[in-house]
Amino acid sequence: xxxxxxxxxxxxxxxxxxxxxxxxxxxxxxxxxxxxxxxxxxxxxxxxxxxxxxxxxxxxxxxxxxxxxxxxxxxxxxxxxxxxxxxxxxxxxxxxxxxxxxxxxxxxxxxxxxxxxxxxxxxxxxxxxxxxxxxxxxxxxxxxxxxxxxxxxxxxxxxxxxxxxxxxxxxxxxxxxxxxxxxxxxxxxxxxxxxxxxxxxxxxxxxxxxxxxxxxxxxxxxxxxxxxxxxxxxxxxxxxxxxxxxxxxxxxxxxxxxxxxxxxxxxxxxxxxxxxxxxxxxxxxxxxxxxxxxxxxxxxxxxxxxxxxxxxxxxxxxxxxxxxxxxxxxxxxxxxxxxxxxxxxxxxxxxxxxxxxxxxxxxxxxxxxxxxxxxxxxxxxxxxxxx
Amino acid sequence: xxxxxxxxxxxxxxxxxxxxxxxxxxxxxxxxxxxxxxxxxxxxxxxxxxxxxxxxxxxxxxxxxxxxxxxxxxxxxxxxxxxxxxxxxxxxxxxxxxxxxxxxxxxxxxxxxxxxxxxxxxxxxxxxxxxxxxxxxxxxxxxxxxxxxxxxxxxxxxxxxxxxxxxxxxxxxxxxxxxxxxxxxxxxxxxxxxxxxxxxxxxxxxxxxxxxxxxxxxxxxxxxxxxxxxxxxxxxxxxxxxxxxxxxxxxxxxxxxxxxxxxxxx
Amino acid sequence: xxxxxxxxxxxxxxxxxxxxxxxxxxxxxxxxxxxxxxxxxxxxxxxxxxxxxxxxxxxxxxxxxxxxxxxxxxxxxxxxxxxxxxxxxxxxxxxxxxxxxxxxxxxxxxxxxxxxxxxxxxxxxxxxxxxxxxxxxxxxxxxxxxxxxxxxxxxxxxxxxxxxxxxxxxxxxxxxxxxxxxxxxxxxxxxxxxxxxxxxxxxxxxxxxxxxxxxxxxxxxxxxxxxxxxxxxxxxxxxxxxxxxxxxxxxxxxxxxxxxxxxxxxxxxxxxxxxxxxxxxxxxxxxxxxxxxxxxxxxxxxxxxxxxx
Numbered sequence: 004x005x006x007x008x009x010x011x012x013x014x015x016x017x018x019x020x021x022x023x024x025x026x027x028x029x030x031x032x033x034x035x036x037x038x039x040x041x042x043x044x045x046x047x048x049x050x051x052x053x054x055x056x057x058x059x060x061x062x063x064x065x066x067x068x069x070x071x072x073x074x075x076x077x078x079x080x081x082x083x084x085x086x087x088x089x090x091x092x093x094x095x096x097x098x099x100x101x102x103x104x105x106x107x108x109x110x111x112x113x114x115x116x117x118x119x120x121x122x123x124x125x126x127x128x129x130x131x132x133x134x135x136x137x138x139x140x141x142x143x144x145x146x147x148x149x150x151x152x153x154x155x156x157x158x159x160x161x162x163x164x165x166x167x168x169x170x171x172x173x174x175x176x177x178x179x180x181x182x183x184x185x186x187x188x189x190x191x192x193x194x195x196x197x198x199x200x201x202x203x204x205x206x207x208x209x210x211x212x213x214x215x216x217x218x219x220x221x222x223x224x225x226x227x228x229x230x231x232x233x234x235x236x237x238x239x240x241x242x243x244x245x246x247x248x249x250x251x252x253x254x255x256x257x258x259x260x261x262x263x264x265x266x267x268x269x270x271x272x273x274x275x276x277x278x279x280x281x282x283x284x285x286x287x288x289x290x291x292x293x294x295x296x297x298x299x300x301x302x303x304x305x306x307x308x309x310x311x312x313x314x315x316x317x318x319x320x321x322x323x324x325x326x327x328x329x330x331x332x333x334x335x336x337x338x339x340x341x342x343x344x345x346x347x348x349x350x351x352x353x354x355x356x357x358x359x360x361x362x363x364x365x366x367x368x369x370x371x372x373x374x375x376x377x378x379x380x381x382x383x384x385x386x387x388x389x390x
Numbered sequence: 391x392x393x394x395x396x397x398x399x400x401x402x403x404x405x406x407x408x409x410x411x412x413x414x415x416x417x418x419x420x421x422x423x424x425x426x427x428x429x430x431x432x433x434x435x436x437x438x439x440x441x442x443x444x445x446x447x448x449x450x451x452x453x454x455x456x457x458x459x460x461x462x463x464x465x466x467x468x469x470x471x472x473x474x475x476x477x478x479x480x481x482x483x484x485x486x487x488x489x490x491x492x493x494x495x496x497x498x499x500x501x502x503x504x505x506x507x508x509x510x511x512x513x514x515x516x517x518x519x520x521x522x523x524x525x526x527x528x529x530x531x532x533x534x535x536x537x538x539x540x541x542x543x544x545x546x547x548x549x550x551x552x553x554x555x556x557x558x559x560x561x562x563x564x565x566x567x568x569x570x571x572x573x574x575x576x577x578x579x580x581x582x583x584x585x586x587x588x589x590x591x592x593x594x595x596x597x598x599x600x601x602x603x604x605x606x607x608x609x610x611x612x613x614x615x616x617x618x619x620x621x622x623x624x625x626x627x628x629x630x631x632x633x634x635x636x637x638x639x640x641x642x643x644x645x646x647x648x649x650x651x652x653x654x655x656x
Numbered sequence: 657x658x659x660x661x662x663x664x665x666x667x668x669x670x671x672x673x674x675x676x677x678x679x680x681x682x683x684x685x686x687x688x689x690x691x692x693x694x695x696x697x698x699x700x701x702x703x704x705x706x707x708x709x710x711x712x713x714x715x716x717x718x719x720x721x722x723x724x725x726x727x728x729x730x731x732x733x734x735x736x737x738x739x740x741x742x743x744x745x746x747x748x749x750x751x752x753x754x755x756x757x758x759x760x761x762x763x764x765x766x767x768x769x770x771x772x773x774x775x776x777x778x779x780x781x782x783x784x785x786x787x788x789x790x791x792x793x794x795x796x797x798x799x800x801x802x803x804x805x806x807x808x809x810x811x812x813x814x815x816x817x818x819x820x821x822x823x824x825x826x827x828x829x830x831x832x833x834x835x836x837x838x839x840x841x842x843x844x845x846x847x848x849x850x851x852x853x854x855x856x857x858x859x860x861x862x863x864x865x866x867x868x869x870x871x872x873x874x875x876x877x878x879x880x881x882x883x884x885x886x887x888x889x890x891x892x893x894x895x896x897x898x899x900x901x902x903x904x905x906x907x908x909x910x911x912x913x914x915x916x917x918x919x920x921x922x923x924x925x926x927x928x929x930x931x932x933x934x935x936x937x938x939x940x941x942x943x944x945x946x947x948x949x950x951x952x953x954x955x956x957x958x959x960x961x962x963x964x965x
Binding site for chain 3: 403411481499506511512513515517518530537601615626627629632636640
Binding site: 059094096156315 | 573
């Protein structure tokens with residue numbers, strides 16, 4: 004990536020309130036030139052409002068928006084060098100595909116648009132459809148028209164508002180790769196709003212997880228997944244098993260915790276909460292990091308691993324892996340995903356098991372938060388699950 | 391048994407077609423009697439076939455004059471009501487403002503008011519102001535009662551319009567004026583056209599309000615009313631039939647053109 | 657004329673719905689509303705006030721009128737013309753019920769059973785509008801003529817005996833009887849029933865019928881429990897659009913009726929345009945307006961469809 008900063012998006016202290024409801028709390032954010040940035044969160048978390056403030060479709064209540072070195076906070080949308088791919092595309096129904104794509108060029112007084120439009124339509128593989136009306140195209144084709152209509156203007160930043168939300172799963176996967184390819188090709192800064200964590204993680208270089216008008220955590224997909232700093236991020240991105248534990252002692256750079264009579268070890272570097280001896284902390288571990296051993300073989304488990312005992316409550320075979328739900332004294336529904344390499348036939352519902360994992364995969368969170376934040380069914384996530 | 395079953399299944403269709411017949415019967419009579427050659431002053435009884443009236447539709451004094459008055463009033467009333475009504479519809483759908491409830495009632499009430507009440511009260515106003523009754527007072531009245539219908543028609547269309555379309559236009563470098571001309575207006579056009587068509591039909595066919603506020607000006611419905619008292623010339627039926635046919639042909643033609651267009655594109 | 661052809665003010669009429677308009681935009685809605693609302697205030701609301709004032713004036717054409725708060729005009733008007741008021745309600749009510757009975761099957765036919773004939777039938781429902789309604793009403797004089805085929809058929813079927821007994825007709829005549837007036841009113845306002853019925857029926861998802869059938873509902877039960885309740889908005893606005901103009905109409909009573917079928921509209925028209933007794937006419941008109949508004953409000957409340965407007 005170059006040192007060119009003309010495509011940077013800088014938000015400083017930006018916020019938006021509708022009457023007494025605050026949609027976005029004061030927010031500082033820098034999206035570097037050429038990056039693929041995702042704003043991820045449930046509906047109503049403020050991610051779309053943030054995007055619309057960058058586009059100029061929403062005026063911030065406070066704060067400033069910079070594109071490169073230019074302040075654009077008060078500029079109307081038609082004077083900003085950014086373009087948007089709208090949710091459900093907003094293609095003009097009365098214009099054909101060619102005119103839809105040419106719209107932005109024509110408004111800027113460019114007369115000979117034919118060559119550019121045709122090139123752009125070829126880029127999104129719609130050259131044949133130029134004279135059709137939007138309603139005659141499939142969802143995926145409409146989506147590509149929307150991208151072409153925005154990209155032809157060579158914006159400094161392309162904003163994407165849930166661009167794949169209306170597509171079915173298979174097409175969505177395909178379009179994710181397609182968008183990523185286009186972004187690499189044109190090198191424009193992309194800011195992508197989505198509620199789909201998988202989509203955000205596969206496409207973006209950097210993801211900002213938003214909740215209730217605030218950015219909960221910002222980082223690369225791997226970083227967010229491995230080191231969540233709040234229960235919301237831990238639950239919203241993938242699945243986490245969270246255990247409430249008491250701080251027992253410290254040894255070196257490790258914290259020793261007590262949970263349900265057993266001991267667990269947590270590397271201090273992976274704990275985002277302040278820990279005092281006797282205090283509480285939430286311990287988390289991802290389901291795929293855990294190994295499952297039948298209670299009879301407990302002696303074969305190497306020393307130095309975190310262990311928990313329990314009884315298998317349910318198991319689901321899903322091809323590449325088997326997902327177990329384990330009922331344990333410290334956590335009622337412990338999720339464990341086991342690769343189907345050598346399947347132990349004794350691991351059926353009702354079997355007593357020992358769960359164990361490398362302490363390095365443990366992360367610690369502040370115990371004052373809700374254990375359920377970010378799970379399906381909690382506030383704000385419900386509607387999304389229904390969609 | 392099969393017949394009974396068939397009847398039972400198609401009862402709705404039969405009843406519906408009977409109603410349609412009831413609706414169209416007077417038009418058939420009007421058409422048939424446009425070829426009548428009545429003996430007396432009234433054209434209510436069939437005598438014998440004659441195409442004289444069709445050859446000379448303006449043969450009755452004042453008939454075509456009144457028709458032209460009606461067409462002129464309908465034209466201007468449509469223009470006025472459509473312009474004012476479209477503006478109100480946009481304001482109602484797109485903006486927040488004070489006194490919204492009061493304004494909604496003011497628009498609803500003319501549609502919920504018997505014509506005779508509006509006619510009588512408007513006449514009271516004109517008499518009090520000492521206004522000269524005639525073309526202008528008719529026009530004012532027609533704009534007034536067509537306005538609400540235009541608002542309703544345009545509002546429905548604008549409400550179903552995705553606000554993101556206009557945002558997309560703004561995002562693509564169209565200023566407010568360009569956005570309105572290139573996107574808003576073309577998309578709202580069917581609603582505006584429907585409102586205008588309705589206004590034209592209402593104005594052209596209005597009798598009660600016109601009758602109160604016309605003074606000595608005679609519109610086509612007033613001419614018909616007058617002739618119902620004095621004697622009905624066959625030419626009235628000719629004009630009525632012609633209007634019916636023009637309307638049907640107009641709609642059929644626009645449908646055929648619309649169909650052909652979508653077929654070409656597909 | 658200037659106000660008539662006035663172009664929309666050159667302010668942004670297009671700022672998106674949720675965005676608070678930028679600075680000068682705040683006045684835009686008021687500019688958009690101003691000409692039309694002013695028109696309605698001056699030529700609709702103000703006349704109502706003038707009319708209310710006229711109804712409590714006394715005087716004569718020659719000497720001029722003066723507001724004397726003479727409420728007795730109302731009492732006199734009511735006691736003299738209550739039969740015409742009752743007739744208006746009765747005729748308009750009958751016509752509305754008949755419109756609903758006749759119009760529903762046709763609206764249902766267009767919405768669900770017409771297939772590719774849908775557009776043609778729609779055109780046939782609307783096109784008669786373009787032949788002046790006065791001409792079409794006059795055609796009923798021919799259809800219902802004494803000794804004509806329609807009257808003959810009704811006579812043979814003894815329908816006229818029933819209607820005579822009900823006081824709707826007299827002897828073997830239909831013209832110049834209440835039946836003729838109700839028939840004319842029904843005919844004239846039928847499209848105003850059919851169109852709203854159609855538009856609310858059309859919105860009903862056809863699969864609901866299948867779902868009801870799947871859940872063991874007979875066709876008649878499906879209609880009673882699913883279709884009809886869902887078409888209620890259309891029924892409500894259809895009955896209003898039929899009843900209100902029918903109650904104020906005087907054309908049908910004049911052309912098809914007789915002196916015994918005069919409705920309140922006829923009285924108002926005569927008082928205003930022939931007898932020139934303005935206070936009485938204004939009082940009658942005011943009573944009609946008040947009665948209709950009360951009925952409409954009660955009806956809308958009862959039927960629970962307040963978002964008609």
